[in-house]
Amino acid sequence: MGLMHVFEIIGTVAFAISGAMVGISKEMDLFGTIFLAITTAVGGGVFRDLIIGITPPTAFVNPYFCVISIVSALIVFIFYNKLNKLNNIIQISDAIGLGAFTAIGCNVAINHNFTGTFIIVSLGLFTGVGGGILRDVFAQEIPFVFTKEIYAVASILGAITLIYARKIFDGYTASYICFFTTFIIRVLSIKCGLHLPKVRSEKEKSKFTL
Amino acid sequence: MGLMHVFEIIGTVAFAISGAMVGISKEMDLFGTIFLAITTAVGGGVFRDLIIGITPPTAFVNPYFCVISIVSALIVFIFYNKLNKLNNIIQISDAIGLGAFTAIGCNVAINHNFTGTFIIVSLGLFTGVGGGILRDVFAQEIPFVFTKEIYAVASILGAITLIYARKIFDGYTASYICFFTTFIIRVLSIKCGLHLPKVRSEKEKSKFTL
């Protein structure tokens, strides 16, 4: 899985960068920034592994992607004030990560002999968006993925595509179809400003309480 | 467990509705709203299963309750502005869910041969209130269960009742005693406006910092 591995690294760097930038914008210190970068990059995979009983999760056994995250965070920490210009590159890299992580999450499920559509899609989704959710919880924000643009839906559609593609193609090809489906939907949603529907409240926003 | 299954479904619907309503009130989009509904409905059970090593958690293997949650969320999404009138029904259904989930959580613990009071009560409690805690964390609110009314305490008392009831009755009967204990305490606390004590600060609210 040569090319997919490259995508995974690009995605890890992009996720780590987004974690580090959120950390810095929330006035976290060097440790907080690095921790948030690691959490964003590997948090989804850790959650996925716990769900299916892989203990310790891969990220702890093989800290390869944690090291990538730490280096990425350090670079962001040093060059923070110059990174705004790279916003486009970061968004594209993030979309690459979303696609690669989704494909990898689905494959982990399949390699562990799970056959249900629901669990395969769930594990693809968690791997893709779990780290970002944790990032936002730690940064005291409502998770981005719950409020804006087509993000999780790109991951879900990519995962469903993978399941169907495997009925026609080999697993290797299906992974790339999943990757490109997720990636393209995500990039299109950014370029075209696509959003999922929201409810418009009739009255002033009345907060629901139990 | 025929009737308890009905209670479980009612509870799932009520929990999913509360998740969806919180999501919408926080301006989440369709995905966020559905995700929060699922989290509220099955999150406690997922956490309970992870605690005792059931991987993958039941909710992922059998997405039955997730589907119920999704349908509930969609209905809330469409009819949001008419649901305020149903506040009473939602509160009663939520109390039914709290009772059913508590009884189920305790039974899962007992069926896995745990005998300690602490772990049985903990698993009943987590199943009952865990989803709501996750809902509030994702919605950027201090968990409701930590601040208002008799909610967790109803679940704890129900769970303790179950343990003692099993010494006299069969497991089936004990489950219903647990259910009704939790349900009645919860409903009474709403009707009578009962709250747990809080500390009144002498000075102005001084925020504690380490």
Next chain:
Amino acid sequence: MGLMHVFEIIGTVAFAISGAMVGISKEMDLFGTIFLAITTAVGGGVFRDLIIGITPPTAFVNPYFCVISIVSALIVFIFYNKLNKLNNIIQISDAIGLGAFTAIGCNVAINHNFTGTFIIVSLGLFTGVGGGILRDVFAQEIPFVFTKEIYAVASILGAITLIYARKIFDGYTASYICFFTTFIIRVLSIKCGLHLPKVRSEKEKSKFTL
């Protein structure tokens, strides 16, 4: 491990007190206050156990430290308005807890035959700071450990020291070296007001969004 056990109890009390005080300052009720105390005291250990597949986590099987946490929370609840004077004692106890929990977390990893530096340090760190992170997430604060002073770094340095000390000394001695390293770094950072670096933004604090 006689003395370390004493340190563990002191640390549990200190962590529970910090959880209870944060809970009260956030206007949580008695249940919320106790729950936050328990979470702060045992949450890190629970997460550590889940990571390495110890299910159910020790804290659920043996509720010894939960009981200590509950008693500590009750005392805080009753004497809250008199505790501000004890701030110094609480800080020192907290540092004792950080040291003891770090050493214990590393030893759990080693006793489960993990040999990698990364996972040993991670488990020491999670045991030391995980409860405090959960406390702050539930209290709707950006985790303290991400923003202020030398806290996590003390734990990390202590854990690294333990790994190297074990190459020279027995495990018992190495645990104490880890404990004192963590403790002293933490106390020095409080006394000297040491902080990790943060990024100073050139422009006004511009919030990063994906």
